[in-house]
Amino acid sequence: MHRTLKAALVLLCLAELVASTPLVTSSSQLKLSDITQGIQQLNKGAQVPCNDTRVAQVAFKDRKLSEHELLCQAATVLAKVTRCKKDYEPLITNLQSLHGMTSCSLNTDNEIYLRNFLPALGNYTQALYRRISATAAN
Template identity: 85%
Template sequence: MHRTLKAALALLCLAELVASTPLAMNLSKLKLSDITQGIQKLNRGVQVPCNDTRVAQVAFKDRKLSEQELLCQAATVLDNMTDCKKDYEPLITSLKSLHGMTNCPPSTDNEIYLRNFLPALGNYTQALYRRISATAAN
């Protein structure tokens, strides 16, 4: 009985530790890296496909929104594109796998060109990757 109680206490402590882990730790470093590399690959070409397409703006610098919410909004923006959607499908899939949300329309009605949206998304995911790495190192 004594061992069972110790095991139960250890499991409860572990569950509490996992629950208190910051949201950034729950994000996959591999998926963030894939997103950043995918954006870089799209930007390496002479012209990003559909770069003159207007898309909803995501406020990546808004500290009131969670990381998952911002990633979900970015996925929604790319998912709502009609042209060149197949080119962005790997990004959309990676973004969707990170946030686990179903409905998250962008929090602003502003629009920007896709050529400006992609670098902002790349910078955001790169910053998340660095933050996760720094947190894991501590």
């Protein structure tokens, strides 16, 4: 009986660890790196394509939302940009493959310009990449 309880406790702890572990694969790291580099390429030009487009603001610093929810919101925001869609398609594809959600809630009360949204997304994905790298190193 004592062994059974210990085994059950270990399994519960392991299940909790697995459930709380975010995006920890080399594929995820590659996709995050691609997103960050894609945003840097868009920002290198004289003008970010469609940078005057207003988009919903995503609260990347909101600790109440999961990484998957924030990545889903970012993908949804970029998917709604109809002009210059081909420029953002690689970002959207990578974001969608990272979050794996079919839909997410998106608050459209606050809007920002796309030129301000892209650097915020780049900073967020870069931070995720660093956190995953540190987790993988441990």
